[in-house]
Amino acid sequence: MKIATFNINGIKARIEALPAWLATANADVVCLQEIKSVDEGFPREVFEGMGYRVETHGQKSFNGVAILSKLPLEDVTRGLPGDDADAQARWIEATVIGARAVRVCGLYLPNGNPAPGPKYDYKLAWMARMQARVAHLLTLEEPLVFCGDYNVIPQAIDAARPELWTEDALYLPQSRAAFRRLLHLGLTEAFRTRNPSPGQYSFWDYQAGAWERNNGIRIDHLLLSPQAADLLQDAQIDKQVRAGEKPSDHVPVWIDLAA
């Protein structure tokens, strides 16, 4: 079962680049972030025409997540528990029925800038809510995949120029500590586990020639429960997508599970 995560930065803007990548990627499941669309505005027929089931959790203008799947989905839920007043569309879950059933959680973690401030407070509170949801799901002792745009640079080796990020919400010690708390629940960070070398990124800013200078950061992650980690066969970043026509500022990251 090949599972990918891809922050597309707007479905309308990516209506050519996303299908082009899908046609070559051969993924079974794709978690999308920043669809920037309401559910009714999402061009689901484009993806249904490519053999995907489409589940969205959108909102107007900002945020929004979705799951595309060639395999059957069960028990789709929308929203991260823990704050009924939170209207931001950043979390979707579904159970994918392959050779094994895998619970897939697609997430778009808050950016948090500027920090300190209310946006950073929201980020940290959201991460605490995610930790509670992950802890609950882990009690099921099933294959779980938590994938998406975490907006966290885990370590210095995950940035080309870490010194530029020391005051940024993506790299502040509190953000990285909260990310480690997720890992310490018993999750495995798929890409880093299989690829220990530095210089591997999933995001390059549109500004200041970041792509041309390879001034990137690695912020899109797939975290696995022990039962999913046991099935891990491969983990890769589709870096070349960033050089394509009208690209997102993120590229797809994917895993292959024996499921």
Place this chain on the structure above:
DNA sequence: ATGTCCTTACCTTAAGGA
């Protein structure tokens, strides 16, 4: 860090978010 991009609205230009 900022040489950009995306979306929306008081829509041919600016603001907010990233």
